[in-house]
Amino acid sequence: DGGITQSPKYLFRKEGQNVTLSCEQNLNHDAMYWYRQDPGQGLRLIYYSQIVNDFQKGDIAEGYSVSREKKESFPLTVTSAQKNPTAFYLCASSIMRDTDTQYFGPGTRLTVL
Amino acid sequence: SQQGEEDPQALSIQEGENATMNCSYKTSINNLQWYRQNSGRGLVHLILIRSNEREKHSGRLRVTLDTSKKSSSLLITASRAADTASYFCATEGYNMEYGNKLVFGAGTILRVKS
Numbered sequence: 001d002g003g004i005t006q007s008p009k010y011l012f013r014k015e016g017q018n019v020t021l022s023c024e025q026n027l028n029h030d031a032m033y034w035y036r037q038d039p040g041q042g043l044r045l046i047y048y049s050q051i052v053n054d055f056q057k058g059d060i061a062e063g064y065s066v067s068r069e070k071k072e073s074f075p076l077t078v079t080s081a082q083k084n085p086t087a088f089y090l091c092a093s094s095i096m097r098d099t100d101t102q103y104f105g106p107g108t109r110l111t112v113l
Numbered sequence: 114s115q116q117g118e119e120d121p122q123a124l125s126i127q128e129g130e131n132a133t134m135n136c137s138y139k140t141s142i143n144n145l146q147w148y149r150q151n152s153g154r155g156l157v158h159l160i161l162i163r164s165n166e167r168e169k170h171s172g173r174l175r176v177t178l179d180t181s182k183k184s185s186s187l188l189i190t191a192s193r194a195a196d197t198a199s200y201f202c203a204t205e206g207y208n209m210e211y212g213n214k215l216v217f218g219a220g221t222i223l224r225v226k227s
Contacts, residue, residue, distance in 0.1 A: 004155075035217075042201060042217035043156075090155055101146070102215060104155035 003027040004105035006091050011110045013078070013085065021076045021108045023091035029103070030096050032074035036060060037088040037107075046089075049074055050096075078110060086112045117145070117185075117202040117218035125224045132189040134221040136202030137182075143205045143213065145178055145185050150199045150220070159187075159200075194227040 004025045013019045025032065031050050035043035045058030049068040063082025068074055074093075078085045088109050092102040117138045126132050136145065144163045148156040162169045162178045162185065169176045175188040189196055199220040207213055 006155075040219065042219045045214070088153075092156075101158045101161060102156075103158070104148075106155045107153070109153070 004091060004093055004103055006089075006105035006108050008108060009106065011108055013110060013112050015112060016080045018077055018079045019110065021078070021089055021091075021110070023074045023076065023105060024072055025074075025091075025093045025103075025105075026072065027093055027103060028071070029093035030071070031094045032068070033092045033094075033102065034058075034064070034066065034074070034076045035090045035092065037090060043090060046076065085110055117204045117216065119200070119202055119218045119221040121221060122219070123222040123224070125226065126192055128192060128194055128225055128227045130192055132192050132196070132223055132225070134187045134200050134202075134223070136185045136187070136204075136218060138185075138202075138204045139183065140206055142180075143207070145176075146203045146205065146215070147174075147176060147185075147187050148201045148203060148217075150201065152198070156201065189223075192223075192225045194225050196223060197225045198223060 007022045033048045034046040037043050044060050046064050047066040049055040052071050055066050055068050065077045088107050090107045091105040094102045117136045120135045146161045147159045150156045160171045160176050162176050173190045178185045199222050201217050201220045203215050203217045205215045
């Protein structure tokens, strides 16, 4: 999966809890992304970051938050404000924001109990 | 919407046969990419074709792009059971709000029977 790790692989959340998904890359990429994938659907962009200490909302940012304190790390927090968080979450990175190929991590499957 | 739409949604073939998947999109693009996703895993980049290219090959993969029809096709020749996966096209184009952005379609599920 191209030098990107995500943890945990499976995550269970009780209603009302915040949970944080980890994403780390050792590719020295500037840009990082978080996507959400629901069954039978494509990927939807949650947040992206072009550089350390900077990030932008994607198409479905409500109920999520991110930080980018280090180049290698881009954690995603799913807050209690996200009403339907059960999904497969994918982190990706690319050399630059407007450059070609994105490299994906193995994903985290989040289930709300 | 810039989003690519794959066709068919699902495809089942015998090992050794060729598999063709199509992608259509609505706005002008810089490039179009194809990715593969094995069940429960992350996506893997297969091939990228730029807007000024018409055809590209990579091993058993052949991608065509017709910008006049806003469509692309992915051909996998001599398919193998290991090719069983979901295949996504992703279009990169300029979005007023985000700048350059990669937008994924819903994917084609390919099953290769041995």
